Amino acid sequence: MPVQRRLFGRPIPPISPRRMAALLGTIAIFAVFTLVFTLPNSISPGPSLSRFTDHKISIPKLKNLPSPSILNPFRAAAHPPPVQKNSTDGDSSWYSDWTWLSPFSSSVTLDEDRSLLPPLAERPPIYTYYDHTIQREHDMKEAHNAVLLTWRRAWWAQGFKPVILGPAEAMSNPLYTELQVKRLEGTLHTELLMWLAWEKMGTGLLCHYLTFPMGLHEDPLLVHLRHGEYPHLTRFDKLGNAMFTGSKADITVAVTKALENPELKAAKNFISAVPADTFKVDTKHGALAFYDDNIIKDKYPKIAKDIVGNGAKGLQLLNELVVSHLHSTWQNIFDEGISVLKPKPDHMTHAVGPAHKLATFLAQCPTSPLPSSCPPNRSRCKPCVAATPLKISTPATYRNTSGLYTIGTVPHPYTMALLTSFKDEIDIPWIRWESERDLWITSLTSLLMGTGMSGAPRLVKFKEAVASELGRSRSLWITAEDDMPEDLDWHFGFTIPQTAIDTGKSETPVPGPERRPKPKLDIKDGPVPTEDDLKREEELLEQAKEFEKSSRKAGKKIRRSIEAWNLADTEAWKFARAFLARNRIERKKWEDEEEHYAGGAGAERGKGWGLGRWFDD
Structure with a gap:
């Protein structure tokens, strides 16, 4: 006998299967319309996502968007963002925007194949001066080119745009005619040409090509220099002409003062040719390594001897030393x-495999004419030892x-x-x-x-x-x-x-690979x-x-x-x-x-x- 169900004491008439299907269908349709047209207005994605992230991007409420029903599948189509210049390479394409931390790029680009990247960081220019018009032997030209290439790579990796200036920039400066009237010679004349070239380019950094960044990427000085704002014409204490920072207006004032100095011919360099209050002197420059003549003679006498005896060979050795110091500084940072x-x-x-191969190259000791030496700005560095390279995990x-x-x-x-x-x-x-x-x-x-x-x-x-x-x-x-x-x-x-690099560990002299000890694999990180x-x-x-x-x-x-x-x-x-x-x-x-x-x-x-x-x- 079927069970008679009651509600508030009254019997409930039985429901036929057809009526039950109609009732459930009605409830389902009502639920779908509720989700599509009412739920999006109550969603607040910001707080729920921000619990898991550290970024500070403020995600707007959906009710403030032009279309509240953004999750509505029947909403009108929107145009994707315009294609930016230089935003494709082969099969890769991208769109640079401050909302780059959105989990899925297509929510902004409206294109499944277009990645959302952070805006390209502005690289402040850093200038150096090199007179390529001077007649030099082929070996000396190659040595200078190697040093300049090392200089460009080092500053580019730190977020700057290295630019090499020459006599062409100096001669295009309106003050060049006034400099020619002075009939100066030697180092002072070269330095004034360098300043004229810098003044022609404007605000930025002026750097000797033997000055290199050797420190943390987030070093306070490097962070300040990357900001690109230089309120004062600044030089660095005890570094001579290693680096200057300043705006175009301050640079113009300094050059004008130097050219107006009646005792200009007696000055040894540009710094002594202008009043002492022209520069603000910064004493905190631990991230700058300057390889000038005095430092080379004092810290690296072997290199100084080679430069005097054979200029091209000595300069190549100096370049090898700088590269090894840049590499060892990187290894000290990631100890x-x-x-x-x-x-x-x-x-x-x-x-x-390719990533591991790269890691072995980075972990090994660089070739150096002075393996145990340290950079000029890091006297307490830890030189690389071939027997104990960096650990690779x-x-x-x-x-x-x-x-x-x-x-x-x-x-x-x-x-x-x-x-x-x-x-x-x-x-x-x-x-x-x-x-x-x-x-x-x-x-x-x-x-x-x-x-x-x-x-x-x-x-x-x-x-x-x-x-x-x-x-x-x-x-x-x-x-x-x-x-x-x-x-x-x-x-x-x-x-x-x-x-x-020779690690100092002995191996069997037998050339056959079957007699050599097999390399030991670190199995702690995973299966072999x-x-x-x-x-x-x-x-x-x-x-x-x-x-x-x-x-x-x-x-x-x-x-x-x-x-x-x-x-x-x-x-x-x-x-x-x-x-x-x-x-x-x-x-x-x-x-x-x-x-x-x-x-x-x-x-x-x-x-x-x-x-x-x-x-x-």
Whole structure:
């Protein structure tokens, strides 16, 4: 006998299946309309996202937007932001905007293939003076060019735009005629030409090409200089003509005072040719290393002897010494070692191989004519010892530590899927039912954010690590499918060594590889792959690279499917690739402009790393 149900003591008539279906359908339609047209007005994304991030971007309430129902799928289409100049490179495209910490770029760019990057930082100009019109022997020209190239790389890596001035800028200054009337000679005449060239260019920094930045990227002096605002004409105590800062108005006043000085011919240099109150003297300059004649004679007498005896050879040795000091300063800053990130490490050894190769180059001691020497500004440095190089680790997670340099390899979700599954092919059912969503970025940020968080806040942390002011000075992020960048010397600010250094450890003299001791692998950071696994990893990685270039319809369908299933991993890959491409475009554009001035001084000889330089044994 059926059960008779009651409500408030009264019997409830039975409901037929057809009426029940109609009732449930009505409730479902009402719920959908409620979600679409009323819920968006009550969403406040700012507080919920800000709990997981450190950035201070204020996210507006949706009720203040032009269209309150922004989540309405039937809203009118909006135009994407205009294409910016120099915003494409191959398959990468980007849009620079202050909202770059939005987790997903498409929410701003309205384009799935266009990454949202931070605005390009303004590089303040730093000028040096070099007279390329003087007749010099070929060896001496090459030595000067090597020093100027080292100077340009060092300052570019610190966020400046190094510019080499010459007599052409000085002669185009209206005050040049007045200088010619003075009939000066020697050092004073050269310094006045340098100041005329600087006055012609305007506000900025004037630097001797033997002055180099050797200190933390966030050193207070370097931070101040990068701001590009110089309220006073300033020189640095005990550094002579190493560096000056000032505005165009103050520079003009100083040059005018020097030319009006009746005792000008008796002055030894520009500083003594102007009144003492012309300059403000800064005593805090610990991040500047100046290799002038007196310092070289005092600290590096062997180099000074070579310069006197053989100018070109001595200058080349001085350049090697400067490069080694720049490299050793970098090693002292990152004394905790180099972290080569390897999320989900079981089958990622070959994918992070180029990053690990770079780490070994950075960890080894640079070639130096004086291996135990220190830079002029860092008398208590820790010289590199070949027997104990920097530690290289391969952790699965990212750590935000000031003394640790990070090299990250970002794989495309398809590459990640091939390597983690260790399968030749993947299909849509496997993607949907067997693969883990956003596997790479979840593993990467698990130490920072745990395992129970969505991809959006993880992306914010990742983007900060890649592109923030502090993050880009402590890390390098490359993509697994592309070749190693060709301009890494400019990223780090010194020539990366490519030759093995003798560690002082004895090895068997027998040349046969079967008699040599096998290299010890640090297994604390993850599993050690077998030779068969490494070969298999290489094949799968090459397959992933070919897949990316494929134009087959079936391949595009798989690619779209796996990108849609791994939105956070896809966003991270596109962001890292676009950021690296924009850096390359910025430097190339600047280099193309500068090669027309100063006779092309400071240009690279034999540009490009090339794949062979990385894998040539």
